[in-house]
Amino acid sequence: MIRLVIANWHKWLALLVSIQLLVWLLTGLYFNSLMNSADNVPTRQPVQHEGYLPGRELYPPQAIDAPPPVAVSIIWVLGAPYYQFEYNQPSHAYFPRQRRIFDATTGEPWQIGAEQVATIARQAYSGSATAGKPALLKPPIDDLPRQQNPLWQVRFADEFNTAVYLDALTGHVIRHTNDRQRLDDLMLTLHFMDYTGTGFFNHPLIVIFAIATSLLALSGGYLLISRSGPTGKQLASPCTLTVNFLSGAESASLQARADDTLFNALSRHGIHLPSECGGAGTCGKCRLQCTPDTPVTDIEQHHLNQQQLVRGIRLGCQQQVGACQQVELPRR
Known part of the structure; x- marks a missing residue:
């Protein structure tokens, strides 16, 4: 009976492992022959935010009425300087970030508005398609499953359904994406089995699959030995x-x-x-x-x-x- 149980487990483990091996084969062939992320979004173009800082009188950051931050930096948005107060420094930018933005000339709290977002998104897009109305999205975001911070989204009515994602506080461009890039993302998800959007290769599902593969090998060895029978x-x-x-x-x-x-x-x-x-x-x-x-x-x-x-x-x-x-x- 033990052999029967192990044989049944071996059968289902073989099915599970073979399906994922097939997925690896197909996605690997896709990466090798079809994937070209550098050309996926030809309408992407950089946005120039920086202005001229020398000669400007800035408000001292220590005088701003706010809890002491972990780090302070000057950022530029459409040629104007702002202070970015960071209250945590996660290992990845898509992890939850705690920040506050202040006008560097007045010390007043500041957050980008929809009109400025539309301006930046238009500058970041080199095509001629019409831009949609900016939308402020909260996680989870379909195109960016790993992102854990709010983002602005601006869609363009072109043939590839291009979308530009911008930082909810600063308006800095986070990512361009379109249908071709979404296909690449899907293939990467399937290849790395990252269905929960962890952003890491060494996640629990990979560990489970490695254990299942090891059990498949062990059960196959047991069945092979047991089938050979006595050798007297x-x-x-x-x-x-x-x-x-x-x-x-x-x-x-x-x-x-x-x-x-x-x-x-x-x-x-x-x-x-x-x-x-x-x-x-x-x-x-x-x-x-x-x-x-x-x-x-x-x-x-x-x-x-x-x-x-x-x-x-x-x-x-x-x-x-x-x-x-x-x-x-x-x-x-």
Whole structure:
């Protein structure tokens, strides 16, 4: 019964692993032959924000009425300087960020508005398509599943459904994307199994898949060893297997190893028993007639009822030639 359980687990693990291996193959071929992210968004162009700082009188950042930040920097938005107070410094920009923006000339709190967002998005797009109305989105964002901060989105009515994403506070461009880039992103997600948008290769699903692959290898090794059966000198000796066909007087005498299974021995002589598992013991279809006193295995008890067992019905993948040297089969 343990072998049957392991065989069933092996079958499902093989299905799971083979599906992901196929996904890796297809996405790898895509990366090698079709993916070209550098040309995906030809309408992308840089935006010049910086202005001229020397000679400007700036408000001292220490005089701003705000909690002490971890770091202070000067940023530019459409030629105007602003202070960015950072209250955390995550390892990735798409992780939650705690910031406040102040006008560097007045010290007043500031946040970009929709009109300025539309201006920046238009400057970041070199095409002639019409821009949609800016929309302030909160996570989760379909095009940027890893992003954990609010973003402005401006869509353009071109053939590729281009969208420009901008920082919710500063209006700096975070990313351009379109249908071709979205396909690349999907392929990357499938290849790295990053369905939750962690942004890392070493995530829990990869670990689970590695464990499943290891279990597949171990269970396959166990089934291979268990199928080989005893290897003693007596069982390994050659013997004669007599095959009688129920629908006629025809019979055949076949030379086989005593330690081989009936399923394999018959297959080597061109007699193929019905099977969906190739002799692994999971389908229970390779039935044949042995003598009633032939020992019964746990797997046969699982697949056959008591009446069948009493009549001598057994599974070819479970019985060795040495234990059942005469079998009856339907005519080929």
